[in-house]
Amino acid sequence: MTEIAADPMPQSAIHTSESARARLAARYRTERVFRFLGQAAIGVSVAFLALLLTTVVIQGVPAFTYNFASLDFDLSSERLGGPDEISKADFDGIVRDAIRGEFPQVTGRTPRRLLGGLISSGAPVLLRERLVGDPSLVGSSGRVSVPVSDFADLYLKGQITGSEYRDFTSPIVLEASGDGSTYTVTADQAVFGDVLELVKQRLLADAAALRQRAEGQARSQARIQSDIVGFESRLSAAEDAAESAGLTARLEQARANLDSVTAEIARLEADAADREARAGSAVSGEPMTDEDPSLLIYAADGVIRATHITATTVEGEAMLPVADPGSLVGNGWRLRILDVPESNRKFSDQEIVWTDTLVDRGEVASAFNWIFFSKGASREPEMAGVWGAVVGSTLTLVVTLALSFPLGVAAAIYLQEFAPKNRITTLIEVNINNLAAVPSIVFGLLGLAVFLNFFEFDRSAPYVGGMVLGLMTLPTIIIASRVSLGAVPPSIREAALGIGASRLQTVVHHVLPLALPGILTGTIIGMARALGETAPLLMIGMVAFIVDIPGSFSDPATVLPVQIFMWADFPEAAFQHRTSAAIIVLLGFLIVMNALAVIMRWRFERRW
């Protein structure tokens, strides 16, 4: 008894000692970390999806609207000619005159060309289409809407530069120079101080860059000096006249290089010091280059762009003519700073001022971008649309469906219901499973080698693309149909056989209708996959530049994902927006198709 009482359950120490508690805590901690890792894994997927969708939507939504200018076009019959001659009329000239009519004071070839660039180069084409389609418009008055250029549109959407506005009521004096080309604005307070600061900061940045270049030159200077030392020592050790002559020549060359590099360094450092001095001085004025943020002064119905600035005065050129120079008292004026310097953007200050004026006159407004949804591809971003690709995708998918659905369901019926369990059937099944896992580009190679090279079908035609995608979707439909057919319980078959139906009648009249919802779900999902496929269609040539909307199955066409692929390569910012908008359209189609499949599965599929 005492031995047992003196030994109180030694096993409990394993669970209650300090080390045991520490082990247990460690195990629980591992459990928590593991659980957290699982949540983090899900979080990665969710975060990425959110990032992808927000990026695409933010980039793409601006492309759904576009700014149109409604200008007064001269559509008189003298200009356009008779009804048969309308299509040959000079629409470029009509558009040019309309925009010049908005700013009659603009003279000179280059400014006029700049002005003409505000309207899209596709505007004459659209105007021609409208008039040829509706000749009754000839001679009508009233304004017609045409798209503005892609950069004007980007500016109006705030993608080119931001602005800061400051309103003032304190008086300024506007003086014109002798020939009226430059103006001087004088204020009684240091209102231009901060802009001057920005210019001085830019000067300091320039100086720093110059000093960096000087450092680089100093390094090569050191290298040349060591070369010279080397040459000199070799010269003193030279043995024959030829070698020393050669070395002397190279020594001369090196010395000349050294001189020029030293001069370069001195120049760079002097420039840098000059800029730093100017930046440091308190009251001097500075010229404003196109690397500085632009300063515009809106006063007396005119706009002046600063080319020289001090804290209290500005000298500049007129972007819009000033009504009459003189003192302004009790008349507000405003200052505008454009954040992005003119050298960093593709839309100049003059174009900005003109565009703003048109907006103020009410002649430019944002509207739904119908061009994007009704036109085919184009070199100009503003005239590029997805409709050609949408029609091409539809035609291709029709052929894919027509090819893969009957063949797939027929093959599935045979394999699931009728095929005997022998080696050939197993071979076919393994074959189909392997085909489902083959990369899609291999189907493109098949299409290229067999359809284009051997059968010599048309390149870029929807029916060829449909055949390639049909072969690719076939294994998916076969597998999905087999699963649906297999899910129908044997009792249905036995009941039909019991009342005297043949095997084919059982399948077609009894099993197939019950399996149809599952088959259709699988087909829709297969079609959704085929809609997003790009690689096989690249191989068979559906990557051409298609301007006209395809009209039949053998017209050259492209599909939506390939159109996205092509546009993604174009560098213009407007094309990036359009690529994202096309992605939104593609995802929209996919959402509709998948939602249809989910609804069908939810409503019609029976659980046995």
Next chain:
Amino acid sequence: MQGWLFALGSLAVLAGLFFAGRARALATVGGNTSGLHSTPGYHGFYLVIWAALPAVVLFVTWGLISRFVTDAYVAGQLGDAFAAIPEAQRGAFLRAARSLVAGAAFGEVTDLTRQGADAYRTFAEVTGTIVNAFALLLAVSGLGWGWTRIAPRLRARQFVERTVMWLLIAASGVAIITTIGIVLSLIFESLQFFARVNFFDFLFGLHWSPQSAYESITWEATDRNSEVFGAIPVFVGTLLITTIAIAVAAPVGLMSAIYLSDYASKATRAFAKPILEILAGIPTVVYGFFAALTVAPFFRSSGESFGLTVSSESALAAGMVMGIMIIPFVSSLSDDVINAVPQSLRDGSAGLGATKSETIRKVVLPAALPGIVSALMLAISRAIGETMIVVMAAGLAANMTINPLEAVTTVTVQIVTLLTGDSEFDSAKTLSAFALGLMLFCVTLLLNVIALRVIQKYREQYD
């Protein structure tokens, strides 16, 4: 337009024949269907099959062999002039003649080509008429034969069902024909390539720059060609990007599957599974666009801020986005295998005092390991065959490196760039794409077969 009208017209005629056969069957028993062996509908189908099927078979057969017959005829017509053309160029000559008939000249056009085109045209017209007339004759005689055979004792149902069965078998055969087509076309074109470039130079060569390949009219394989078609850098690039992708997808996909099957509440599962399905359904071109536009510049600028030079087409960006694309694939396959492990194993482990993570790590995962390994192999196969992400986000120059910050190229990128240019079809460059495609097909097939064998061999049978 004509095609549409013809198709619609034929369908209308066949529908008419169906109803006619049906009516005749009813007429033979005076409207009393119990006297017929098969229901009247089967008699209608009987008539349609006898009328349509022989003509269809004739058209299909002629479509398959017409090219060879016409080529032989044209060769015969041109006689000596054709025999004078060297063997290797006869194919191109015939193709040029055919394209001339179609309207747009493709390739060299000489007087001989024009003669060939004329011969093609006349032969096509004559044979077209003959085949159409013969098909019409078959259709009418089949119609007549079927019409006379319709009787109450006719076993129409058996005939129709046997025909339908053969059609079903033919449909199943299409899958086989597709595989045979893929294999044959790849091998055929690859053999033409290996006639120009040594197979071992291709497989083990270290320098890939097909743009500098030597082209000549007479297609002689030169030593130069053997030097520029070494595919090892391309394989290395593919492996690098695949490794990065799997390094991203395997842990995240596996942990997602584990969490969803063992830890998540119903609400979380209902939220997370659709998200993964959406990720799986996004087209790869969207992933590629995102990789090229957002991910790659992000890696580039953050690399610069750390002092590293990151290429704007780094393997890291392409591999990472590809990994995220594969996550749903790994997750759903692993989910299936993990759920297949019976609950009794988990309960037993819990009964011994294991925490959930210990159960998973020590019991469930080892039990599900064959399935997970096979899922990873399928994911690798998917990553190797992926095209659009790498075309848009990875580089074009073959670079043999394992540094993920540099630009590399993959097999699929090379296939796309070599075949979407404007080169002639038979040049060594375009044929090399087929050789690469053959490698790709073989590797993915091997991985799929091994994955399947792993599952079959090591799968545990739980009672």
